[in-house]
Amino acid sequence: MAYISTGVEYALHSLLFLAMSDDKVGSVSIRELADLQRLPTDFLAKIFTKLQHAGIVEGIEGVKGGFRLGRSPSAISVLDVVQAIDGRKLLFECQDIRARCKLFGRKAPTWATKGCCSINAIMLEAQKSAQTVLAKRTLADITKRVSAKAPKSFESRYIEWVTEKV
Amino acid sequence: MAYISTGVEYALHSLLFLAMSDDKVGSVSIRELADLQRLPTDFLAKIFTKLQHAGIVEGIEGVKGGFRLGRSPSAISVLDVVQAIDGRKLLFECQDIRARCKLFGRKAPTWATKGCCSINAIMLEAQKSAQTVLAKRTLADITKRVSAKAPKSFESRYIEWVTEKV
DNA sequence: GCGATGTTACTCGGATACTAACTGTCCGAGTAAGCCAGG
């Protein structure tokens, strides 16, 4: 399984649609989002409650309810979404192997302890590097890139679809 | 589970020992390496055959056999080890969600196709960034950092242990 | 009309399968060093 789950993928694509209709439509329901993209409805619902807990979206209960963005698309980074869905998962989980070395007696010396494992340090550096990339990309950036290559009709057809509720 | 498996961790720690004794001992057996670090022997064996296929270590069969580094520690990057053990795993597996969008008919337009998914592009960028960090760190670097903080006696005790075979 | 009631379409959240990957174990096969016996 990949480090970044498909849940994140579902979330990002769905958020992209929400961003498109943010100023034009009150809210979009999970059923609509799932239907539109042929995604599993219940699963997408769970994903959105996570996004809500992170403040990325805002849920509106009751009939005619749904979700809308919790803040501006330019204030939602890809990293925000990844961490909201997958949690603050580590790229690498140091298990402190060196401290188990038989050459030490019952207690490992302090220089071999978890906090300063050289291998872990490198992995953390790599993780930070990846996160920096994800942190500087926002929903707004992606929307811009998509609308640059998508035809104008795409957005309008989406708005139409989501308001008419076929 | 973390993106970088514990197999990689076992491999790196073991390779560090091999690097220490590289010029002083012909080869070290899996049993010794596992015993020294209290790691599961059979599992470590499997890991080392992967490292061998990648040319990172060299196996010597028969009694008195074992493994030694396949090339200089400065020519073995952390990324080499990660890819040898975990394969060329992607940080993110694009499933081409956008192409499933109901707004398209039976066939998605070319602008929405896998190769140019904007989300995937960002993930690939993040992955590349992490890999760059891992690629520039070599076994030699780590060895240097470890021996800087470990007491001199550590290395000599290890060499002693591995030659005497208690 | 107008307020009370019921229906419907949503969001929530818990419980539960199913699946795939990683970890760990077991075992049999092949290989080479070192020992030992028979010439």
Next chain:
DNA sequence: CCTGGCTTACTCGGACAGTTAGTATCCGAGTAACATCGC
């Protein structure tokens, strides 16, 4: 001697069990818009 077989300690590689995380589904509870009905 020295040559051939035996033992031993390794590496290989296949097969398989256990565990965990992610994916997906089902269902009951709560909420609010809207329609309907009785007055």
